Amino acid sequence: MPVKIRLQRHGKKGKPFYWIVAADARSKRDGKYLEKLGVYNPNTNPATVELDVDGAVKWLHNGAQPTDTARAILSYKGALLKHHLDGGIKKGALTEAQAEAKFNAWLEEKTAKIQSKTEGLSKADSEARAKALEAEKAVNKARIAAAAPVVEEAVEEVAEASPEVTLESVADETAAEEVVAEASPEAEETEAPKTEE
CATH class of the missing domain: 3.30.1320.10 (Ribosomal protein S16)
Known part of the structure; x- marks a missing residue:
């Protein structure tokens, strides 16, 4: 078989x-x-x-x-190396202690390579996340800078109409209007004019 x-x-x-x-x-x-x-x-x-x-x-x-594929995996984990070293022991070219020392040295080197690869991947991932965060902050700053002149123009127009209005009072009023609109969408529907039957 x-x-x-x-x-x-x-x-x-x-x-x-x-x-x-x-x-x-x-x-x-x-x-x-x-x-x-x-x-x-x-x-x-x-x-x-x-x-x-x-x-x-x-x-x-x-x-x-x-x-x-299985041969590549066995080589990656050292099974083929151990099989090869066992053949050397049978032929008398190596002692068991020498074969064990060679296998352990290879295993330590392999684990060090794998560890460095995982550290490199995690470092690259953290750097990519940091770059994405910086790019998002830059976009947000650009949006705020683009919206600032529009808000200032609106405040100036309102201030010309009534001088006692300030930027803070306009911001408070718009925030209050947004809260009321979000809190009561049903109220807007009920205020619709009723037709007589």
């Missing part, structure tokens, strides 16, 4: 979520599998990969062939 290490699709349409499984090569893509080795979520940035490295190495020792 030829065994493949491959992806089994789950999730909803447009949001795939995969299980990494060891399955018979003749079984369906989402069908029966021999062992679940991990999960792969490409929807996050960077992609989330959880893998049982020892289980994957056990299947690789037994002759399981990974698909192209």
Whole structure:
């Protein structure tokens, strides 16, 4: 029975979520599998990969062939490196301590790269948000500056008509009118003239 290490699709349409499984090569893509080795979520940035490295190495020792995507995932998590180092131990080129030290050094370097990538992404996201906020503030200032001459002209016209009116009293009156209009839309409907029958 030829065994493949491959992806089994789950999730909803447009949001795939995969299980990494060891399955018979003749079984369906989402069908029966021999062992679940991990999960792969490409929807996050960077992609989330959880893998049982020892289980994957056990299947690789037994002759399981990974698909192209599964091979990339196994390489990303270090399962192929561990399989390679185990081959060196069997041939006598390495001791177990040396192989373990090499694997741990590689793992630390890989986690550092992933950490720096996530920090870079979060920094870029915060910078983009700050730029968007500054652009919004600039637009608001431009709107206020464009509206200021219109308000001043209205105040001057009213002041010419009655000198005791100030800018604050006009602003208070317009605010009061807006509050009354918002508070009682039914009152406007009821004030409509009634026709006699």
